[in-house]
Amino acid sequence: MNREQLAVYFIMGSGNTAGRDPLAVLGSALRGGVTCFQLREKGPGALKGEPLADFAAGCRDLCRQYGVPFIVNDDLELAVATGADGLHIGQEDGNAAEIRRRIGNRMILGVSAHDVNEAAAARSAGADYLGMGPVYGTRSKPDARAASGTELITSAKSAYPDLPIVGIGGIREDNAAPVIEAGASGVSVISAIAHAGDPERAARELRQAVREALEPGKVSK
Ligand code: FQP
Ligand code: MG
Numbered sequence: 001m002n003r004e005q006l007a008v009y010f011i012m013g014s015g016n017t018a019g020r021d022p023l024a025v026l027g028s029a030l031r032g033g034v035t036c037f038q039l040r041e042k043g044p045g046a047l048k049g050e051p052l053a054d055f056a057a058g059c060r061d062l063c064r065q066y067g068v069p070f071i072v073n074d075d076l077e078l079a080v081a082t083g084a085d086g087l088h089i090g091q092e093d094g095n096a097a098e099i100r101r102r103i104g105n106r107m108i109l110g111v112s113a114h115d116v117n118e119a120a121a122a123r124s125a126g127a128d129y130l131g132m133g134p135v136y137g138t139r140s141k142p143d144a145r146a147a148s149g150t151e152l153i154t155s156a157k158s159a160y161p162d163l164p165i166v167g168i169g170g171i172r173e174d175n176a177a178p179v180i181e182a183g184a185s186g187v188s189v190i191s192a193i194a195h196a197g198d199p200e201r202a203a204r205e206l207r208q209a210v211r212e213a214l215e216p217g218k219v220s221k
Helices: 024-032 049-066 075-081 098-105 116-125 151-159 179-183 198-215
Strands: 008-012 037-038 071-075 084-087 107-111 129-132 165-168 187-188
Touching: 008 198, 024 037, 024 049, 024 198, 037 049, 049 071, 049 075, 071 075, 071 107, 075 084, 075 098, 075 151, 084 098, 098 107, 098 179, 107 116, 116 129, 116 151, 129 151, 151 165, 179 187, 179 198
Parallel strands: 008 037, 008 187, 037 071, 071 084, 084 107, 107 129, 129 165, 165 187
Antiparallel strands: none
16 A cells, blocks of 8 residues: 555444444545545444445445545454455454464555554564554544554654554544644544534545645645
8 A cells, every 4th residue: 555545544334423324424435535444343233244244345345436445444354255455453453463474465454553662563563554543532432542642653653764654543634734744644533524514525624634734835725
């Protein structure tokens, strides 16, 4: 993957869309210009089995229409079965090097990291990008750690400038710029798009905010 594809990384499960049709919300987000998508099916009421497989296939097909990478969270079997472009794993989701061996080198592997040591280990294991956070406070993940600000991104970026980082946790259009300025290639959001009254517009505004922060002065409004 190239780092431009991490600019606005939308994460969603069927329970994140405030009662709206999740595929409709994903379609709006894609129209608005999200550059990557992760299916994260978690929490009460999470789909399983065939309904999950069907939903994943729907997400995959929509992402393909827009040429946007389709990443599956946590579930290696689902990622492989769906023909996903990649898999995202956290520190509690198994050994990253072993998972990299199992998925091969053609699939994208994203790994969550919370400090420079975890970043180093993820890099050696063959991660294509790091998810780092929570940068700000989040309500989307009940078991999230304390917010850490942008410092962890600054330190990982200075240690491993070539390893793309996406910031996650409480990021919205109005606080995305410092995440990019700290060295992230993009921002990852759930609620900023999935809970927005107009998900397409929220995605477009986030994309614009990230673009401006990546190329200060180069973007016309
Ligand atoms: N970063 C990203 C990404 N995606 C994620 N899902 C996480 C971090 C969090 O395993 P994890 O991963 O700590 O928790 P969970 O499996 O509940 O999401 F970089 F892709 F934005
Ligand atoms: Mg996980």
